[in-house]
Amino acid sequence: MIRLARVSSASFKSSRPALVDLLRNRIVLASRARALSTAGAPGSIPEGDGIDGPLISDKGLQAIEATSSLKNEPRWRYHRGVPDLRQELPTYVRDLGKPVLADPLVNKGTAFLWSERERFHLRGLLPARMVTMEEQTAKVLEEYREGAWDKAARDPNDEMVSAGLTPDNIRKWEYLTGIQGQNETLYYRVLMDNFAEMASVVYTPTVGWACLNFSRMFRVARGMYFSSRDKGHMVSIAYNWPSHEVDAIVVTDGSRILGLGDLGMNGMGISIGKLDLYVAAAGFHPARVLPCVIDVGTNNPKLRKDKSYLGLNQPRIEGDEYLQVVDEFVAAVKARWPNVLIQFEDFRTEYAYKLLERYRYDHLCFNDDIQGTAATALAGIYAGLAAIGKPYSDIRHMRFVVCGAGSAGMGVIQWLCKAMEKHGADHDEAARNFWILDADGLLTEARVSSVDKLTQRFARPAADGEMADGAGVEEVVTKVRPDVLLGLSGAGRIWSPKTIEALAEGTERPLIFPMSNPSHKSECSAEDAAKYAKGRGIFASGSPFEDAAFDGKVLPSNQSNNLYVFPGLALGAKLCQATLVTDGMIMAASEALAACNRPEDLAKGRIYPGLSDVRSISARVAAAVMKQAHLEGVATRKEAIAAIEKDLRAFGDDTEQDGDARDSEEGEDDMKTFLYKYVLNEMYFPVYTPLAYVPRGVLE
Ligand SMILES: NC(=O)C1=CN([C@@H]2O[C@H](COP(=O)(O)OP(=O)(O)OC[C@H]3O[C@@H](n4cnc5c(N)ncnc54)[C@H](O)[C@@H]3O)[C@@H](O)[C@H]2O)C=CC1
Ligand SMILES: CC(=O)C(=O)O
Numbered sequence: 001m002i003r004l005a006r007v008s009s010a011s012f013k014s015s016r017p018a019l020v021d022l023l024r025n026r027i028v029l030a031s032r033a034r035a036l037s038t039a040g041a042p043g044s045i046p047e048g049d050g051i052d053g054p055l056i057s058d059k060g061l062q063a064i065e066a067t068s069s070l071k072n073e074p075r076w077r078y079h080r081g082v083p084d085l086r087q088e089l090p091t092y093v094r095d096l097g098k099p100v101l102a103d104p105l106v107n108k109g110t111a112f113l114w115s116e117r118e119r120f121h122l123r124g125l126l127p128a129r130m131v132t133m134e135e136q137t138a139k140v141l142e143e144y145r146e147g148a149w150d151k152a153a154r155d156p157n158d159e160m161v162s163a164g165l166t167p168d169n170i171r172k173w174e175y176l177t178g179i180q181g182q183n184e185t186l187y188y189r190v191l192m193d194n195f196a197e198m199a200s201v202v203y204t205p206t207v208g209w210a211c212l213n214f215s216r217m218f219r220v221a222r223g224m225y226f227s228s229r230d231k232g233h234m235v236s237i238a239y240n241w242p243s244h245e246v247d248a249i250v251v252t253d254g255s256r257i258l259g260l261g262d263l264g265m266n267g268m269g270i271s272i273g274k275l276d277l278y279v280a281a282a283g284f285h286p287a288r289v290l291p292c293v294i295d296v297g298t299n300n301p302k303l304r305k306d307k308s309y310l311g312l313n314q315p316r317i318e319g320d321e322y323l324q325v326v327d328e329f330v331a332a333v334k335a336r337w338p339n340v341l342i343q344f345e346d347f348r349t350e351y352a353y354k355l356l357e358r359y360r361y362d363h364l365c366f367n368d369d370i371q372g373t374a375a376t377a378l379a380g381i382y383a384g385l386a387a388i389g390k391p392y393s394d395i396r397h398m399r400f401v402v403c404g405a406g407s408a409g410m411g412v413i414q415w416l417c418k419a420m421e422k423h424g425a426d427h428d429e430a431a432r433n434f435w436i437l438d439a440d441g442l443l444t445e446a447r448v449s450s451v452d453k454l455t456q457r458f459a460r461p462a463a464d465g466e467m468a469d470g471a472g473v474e475e476v477v478t479k480v481r482p483d484v485l486l487g488l489s490g491a492g493r494i495w496s497p498k499t500i501e502a503l504a505e506g507t508e509r510p511l512i513f514p515m516s517n518p519s520h521k522s523e524c525s526a527e528d529a530a531k532y533a534k535g536r537g538i539f540a541s542g543s544p545f546e547d548a549a550f551d552g553k554v555l556p557s558n559q560s561n562n563l564y565v566f567p568g569l570a571l572g573a574k575l576c577q578a579t580l581v582t583d584g585m586i587m588a589a590s591e592a593l594a595a596c597n598r599p600e601d602l603a604k605g606r607i608y609p610g611l612s613d614v615r616s617i618s619a620r621v622a623a624a625v626m627k628q629a630h631l632e633g634v635a636t637r638k639e640a641i642a643a644i645e646k647d648l649r650a651f652g653d654d655t656e657q658d659g660d661a662r663d664s665e666e667g668e669d670d671m672k673t674f675l676y677k678y679v680l681n682e683m684y685f686p687v688y689t690p691l692a693y694v695p696r697g698v699l700e
């Protein structure tokens with residue numbers, strides 16, 4: 001261990017000017033940091049990393065003083081055994097920020113001290129926790145000797161592995177991530193061209209495993225890590241990001257990652273995964289998207305005990321203090337990138353709505369779990385209606401049993417109500433089409449005061465159809481005979497064979513939507529849905545399942561996941577530089593998505609379009625979103641407005657009408673609309689471009 005000492009003024013005077021500068025810088029920084037930590041930013045600099053004094057030992061100082069000329073010093077020296085005087089000599093670093101992390105000869109990864117992070121503009125570019133080289137070494141050896149990840153990927157006690165996630169998926173995730181770290185053009189090209197095959201690796205379910213193991217697998221830092229320790233500094237930290245141009249941010253606080261609960265800082269994996277889809281599925285430029293996490297601690301006891309966890313080891317901060325941190329984050333990124341679009345991802349329900357209401361009327365943002373999921377589910381219901389030969393307007397007569405009253409469940413329910421109202425149902429009539437179950441079973445007026453205002457409207461009368469408050473899903477389905485059974489509970493296989501049988505007894509073509517993620521949190525499997533609904537159900541799950549079969553007939557497994565909406569919604573909003581994301585734009589996204597289906601696919605029970613041409617889906621969604629943004633007066637980018645108006649003159653604004661799935665020929669025509677082509681043309685396409693050397697200071 002190096003013994004740290006304050007530099008005496010005598011030794012200062014005796015050193016040469018360059019050296020004095022070097023040391024003075026450190027001292028200035030150290031005293032500034034001390035001043036900050038006593039001036040309203042408590043805890044922003046953790047103790048014990050040497051910041052209290054210049055990071056130089058007596059021996060080191062003597063060694064530097066003995067150096068005849070810094071100018072003539074070779075940049076790289078041989079550091080021999082311990083304790084060698086020369087070990088104390090600094091390695092010269094000629095960059096600041098990300099290039100320091102990208103230089104394997106100077107990078108220390110998570111072992112950078114806070115003082116170094118400050119000096120080299122690295123704050124925000126690494127997870128909050130500092131580790132020692134000994135800890136890093138132990139991790140390397142564990143992997144080297146035992147193949148730790150591979151072991152984890154085969155661990156029968158791992159919740160995802162035991163539920164069927166294969167080591168092969170994890171191997172593929174790791175391999176692709178390696179390519180991403182080296183060559184993003186190649187990575188996105190491969191992903192884009194093979195999206196249908198790879199979505200389950202870079203996204204759900206494998207991304208869930210990647211989040212669970214994010215700290216353990218951490219190698220190359222991507223994106224920005226803000227933490228509650230950065231209070232008072234976030235705007236400066238935002239300037240540590242190397243690009244002046246960021247179009248979109250996906251941010252999570254890690255509090256509810258998929259259906260896996262509080263994963264703290266490890267939630268960064270979901271921000272990265274979602275933005276991979278921005279690039280591959282919607283043509284955002286990879287250099288212009290920024291994954292972020294706001295680390296406010298974690299209440300997950302397993303993570304708090306995990307030595308490899310790289311987030312803050314503290315309970316989550318809550319209430320006003322929490323909201324101030326998120327406010328500061330939003331203000332910081334908006335200060336640096338005023339036009340940026342922010343996608344809120346996987347915030348737990350308690351804050352998801354609060355934050356959305358806080359920002360949605362002033363900032364270009366949306367909550368994917370509330371709004372993206374809602375738009376996706378409605379599109380599936382519309383397509384389901386079309387598949388059984390009914391018009392969209394029949395939605396107002398459909399009966400829904402929904403398991404899950406969190407941000408996702410309530411977002412979907414409200415949205416379906418909105419669609420019912422659009423088709424003529426009044427407000428109360430629409431609410432009566434829903435039977436909501438949460439962890440305590442059927443919600444009735446008996447416990448209306450214990451749920452939030454949004455949910456209260458849907459509480460059933462106290463003695464509803466002889467069902468008591470808290471009735472289970474099997475009983476509710478048996479008594480209600482719904483048309484649709486929807487799951488957004490994150491609770492796993494809660495729909496028993498009897499529940500599905502009861503559903504199928506009540507309706508000829510039930511819609512079965514177990515939308516929870518990842519796969520093992522799905523309320524039922526495709527196989528069980530096929531078997532117990534006797535092949536009559538239309539199935540759509542949040543994470544992908546293989547197609548099922550019944551009586552020799554293939555039953556498609558659709559994927560009802562917000563991946564169908566958020567890339568196109570964000571792209572549309574961004575291309576026309578909308579000032580806000582309005583409900584109208586989200587409704588336009590729903591309808592455009594529903595209209596992507598072709599009648600021949602609907603006839604087979606395929607109610608979401610195939611993902612092999614995902615860019616075409618995103619372009620259609622984006623075009624509809626842009627039109628709506630313009631009609632509502634929130635689009636501001638002149639070039640995009642000109643394209644929208646040209647399109648409106650040629651095709652009008654009735655893009656997707658009641659029950660009209662796209663038929664093949666009409667679909668082809670529609671695809672040739674000016675706006676659709678405009679959107680496609682604006683997308684980033686991963687190809688190798690010619691490269692030109694531009695010296696520093698030129699073109700900046
Ligand atoms: N397919 C998709 O595109 C999306 C799926 N989701 C999934 O939805 C799930 C829920 O997300 P949030 O609403 O944010 O979570 P949440 O934790 O806020 O809500 C879960 C809800 O389910 C209820 N619940 C728990 N156990 C239940 C049971 N046995 N029966 C009925 N209800 C039960 C809870 O009381 C709560 O109301 C997650 O698994 C998530 O992955 C979320 C967003 C998009
Ligand atoms: C898909 C998604 O956003 C979720 O499960 O949270």
Ligand SMILES: [Mg+2]
Binds near residue numbers: 258345346368
């Ligand atoms: Mg989500």
